[in-house]
Amino acid sequence: MSDSQLAVDRKKKYAIVGTGGRAIFYYTAIAQDFSTTSVIVALCDTNQTRMAYANSKLEALGHASVPTYPALQFDQMIRDTKPDEVIVTTIDRTHNLYIVRALELGCSVVTEKPMTIDVPRCREILDAVERTSGGGQGQGQGGRVRVTFNYRYAPHNTKVFELLRSGALGTVTSVHFEWMLNTSHGADYFRRWHRDRRNSGGLLVHKSTHHFDLVNFWLQTRPATVYAQGDLKFYGRENAERRGATEFYARARGSEAAKNDPFALHLEDHEQLKALYLDAEHEDAYYRDQSVFSDGISIEDTMSLLVRYRNGAVMTYSLTAYAPWEGFRVSFNGTGGRLELEVVENSYANSGGEQAAEGSIERTTGRGWSSRGGDAVLLNDLFGVPTTDAYMRAASHIDGALSILTGIAANKSIATGQVVHVDDVLRIP
Numbered sequence: 001m002s003d004s005q006l007a008v009d010r011k012k013k014y015a016i017v018g019t020g021g022r023a024i025f026y027y028t029a030i031a032q033d034f035s036t037t038s039v040i041v042a043l044c045d046t047n048q049t050r051m052a053y054a055n056s057k058l059e060a061l062g063h064a065s066v067p068t069y070p071a072l073q074f075d076q077m078i079r080d081t082k083p084d085e086v087i088v089t090t091i092d093r094t095h096n097l098y099i100v101r102a103l104e105l106g107c108s109v110v111t112e113k114p115m116t117i118d119v120p121r122c123r124e125i126l127d128a129v130e131r132t133s134g135g136g137q138g139q140g141q142g143g144r145v146r147v148t149f150n151y152r153y154a155p156h157n158t159k160v161f162e163l164l165r166s167g168a169l170g171t172v173t174s175v176h177f178e179w180m181l182n183t184s185h186g187a188d189y190f191r192r193w194h195r196d197r198r199n200s201g202g203l204l205v206h207k208s209t210h211h212f213d214l215v216n217f218w219l220q221t222r223p224a225t226v227y228a229q230g231d232l233k234f235y236g237r238e239n240a241e242r243r244g245a246t247e248f249y250a251r252a253r254g255s256e257a258a259k260n261d262p263f264a265l266h267l268e269d270h271e272q273l274k275a276l277y278l279d280a281e282h283e284d285a286y287y288r289d290q291s292v293f294s295d296g297i298s299i300e301d302t303m304s305l306l307v308r309y310r311n312g313a314v315m316t317y318s319l320t321a322y323a324p325w326e327g328f329r330v331s332f333n334g335t336g337g338r339l340e341l342e343v344v345e346n347s348y349a350n351s352g353g354e355q356a357a358e359g360s361i362e363r364t365t366g367r368g369w370s371s372r373g374g375d376a377v378l379l380n381d382l383f384g385v386p387t388t389d390a391y392m393r394a395a396s397h398i399d400g401a402l403s404i405l406t407g408i409a410a411n412k413s414i415a416t417g418q419v420v421h422v423d424d425v426l427r428i429p
């Protein structure tokens with residue numbers, strides 16, 4: 001065995017399935033910041049062009065190119081390259097397929113949020129963890145699933161946890177949580193695969209999983225009942241027609257109407273988006289630049305929830321996907337006081353060359369700190385030398401399940417008009 005091969009074998013080995021925009025976050029970190037402890041051994045995707053682009057990025061960062069496998073050869077990839085962990089960054093509806101199979105083949109899993117999108121898929125993952133690890137206690141590499149909730153690690157969110165845990169507010173009785181997505185980041189969900197509920201579970205699952213996880217984390221509890229209302233109020237062709245729009249298009253590429261639309265995304269103007277999607281669409285007909293005012297959108301852009309938690313606290317929550325600014329306001333009422341936080345986040349468009357890190361901060365009010373988010377600490381948790389975390393921020397498959405259950409219950413409430421008991425949707429020990 002060569003010295004270089006021996007060095008690789010001593011590192012933790014990762015395979016990545018899904019090489020779109022979000023995968024760059026992980027493979028860049030491994031190649032650039034954690035090359036002494038971690039190594040990528042394989043890539044898997046439905047699209048060879050995207051895998052080739054990922055390899056070009058790895059080589060530019062000084063990491064060797066790695067074997068690529070079509071999605072149907074996922075099992076073969078595991079057998080050939082023997083990764084310790086599989087990083088899952090595919091579209092949301094397929095997370096369960098790769099999580100379950102990776103566990104069955106003896107690997108641990110790092111998965112993007114949301115862990116999955118509905119109850120049947122969630123049950124599959126929970127059952128697979130049970131089968132492969134004896135109830136999640138860990139036997140060898142198999143059986144462990146980690147969900148990457150980077151918002152837990154942001155300094156301002158960690159500070160909220162610290163203050164609440166200290167008892168500064170006494171017993172928290174109610175929370176008001178308002179999240180705004182602007183017409184850059186928010187609109188982007190309506191251009192791409194997320195616009196189809198079958199892929200994403202809607203924003204109450206795909207995006208709000210971050211927010212619901214934060215509340216579970218902050219209050220150290222879990223949801224009991226959910227009542228929700230939601231609708232498509234701004235995006236979509238019908239809403240645009242009501243506002244007097246008369247020009248429409250399916251996608252920006254090749255459209256005269258798109259030239260005058262400030263919501264249009266022109267892939268050829270963004271080097272990374274062009275390489276990942278425009279240059280790759282001949283393989284899978286995935287169009288990254290769909291019109292946010294076209295037909296075919298099946299998710300809401302305006303949502304409101306009332307949630308009661310097991311510890312007795314209640315939360316009012318809203319998500320708006322067409323706000324003039326990006327960020328959130330959260331306030332906690334307790335028997336000993338009140339805590340308020342406002343955070344303005346940088347504008348964000350997934351995979352654009354000019355993007356800021358998702359969750360990065362422009363300013364906060366109420367405490368006077370600023371931050372570039374918690375990604376560095378999260379990445380060290382995933383790929384670096386493990387350290388003790390007094391804040392217990394690492395998220396398991398149970399945390400992943402509990403975060404999506406609020407959104408799944410909310411979707412059911414919107415459909416039925418009824419209060420939904422979370423345990424009736426899925427009971428988690």
